Amino acid sequence: MENYRECGKKVKDVSLQELRDRLAEFARVRGWDQYHSPRNLLLALVGEVGELSEIFQWKGEVEKGLPNWSRDDKEHLEEELSDVLLYLVQLAHVCGSLILAAALTKIFKNAKQNTLSLTLLT
Numbered sequence: 001m002e003n004y005r006e007c008g009k010k011v012k013d014v015s016l017q018e019l020r021d022r023l024a025e026f027a028r029v030r031g032w033d034q035y036h037s038p039r040n041l042l043l044a045l046v047g048e049v050g051e052l053s054e055i056f057q058w059k060g061e062v063e064k065g066l067p068n069w070s071r072d073d074k075e076h077l078e079e080e081l082s083d084v085l086l087y088l089v090q091l092a093h094v095c096g097s098l099i100l101a102a103a104l105t106k107i108f109k110n111a112k113q114n115t116l117s118l119t120l121l122t
């Protein structure tokens, strides 16, 4: 997938906030923001997770890095992963959640809980 080059930016310089703003503009221009309620976005997200799952359905276990997959299959996977991410970003936005800060906090909490469980086990 090289189309991101059309955006004129390097991927490492793109933030979740920029994705969120681009998506908001995309929806505003089309008059779709009226449909982007938390519930509708959640349902759209779940639908895309279903489409992502279909790619793996009936394939058996898949090796990391997907060495035996065709270019088309990998491109399809990237598109579905993106749809999931984009709906998740929009869902967090309409819920007033700062997803990046929340995710970092959660990683911190997970690590703390994990250390606590290890301490209790030993």
Ligand SMILES: Nc1ccn([C@H]2C[C@H](O)[C@@H](COP(=O)(O)OP(=O)(O)OP(=O)(O)O)O2)c(=O)n1
Residues within 6 Å of the ligand: 023, 027, 032, 035, 051, 082, 083, 086, 087
């Ligand atoms: N009301 C909408 C409709 C679409 N999108 C954006 C978010 C996703 O990135 C993508 C999803 O588009 P489609 O629902 O057309 O789904 P697909 O691209 O997966 O098409 P298909 O289901 O034909 O594979 O478009 C959006 O933000 N708001």
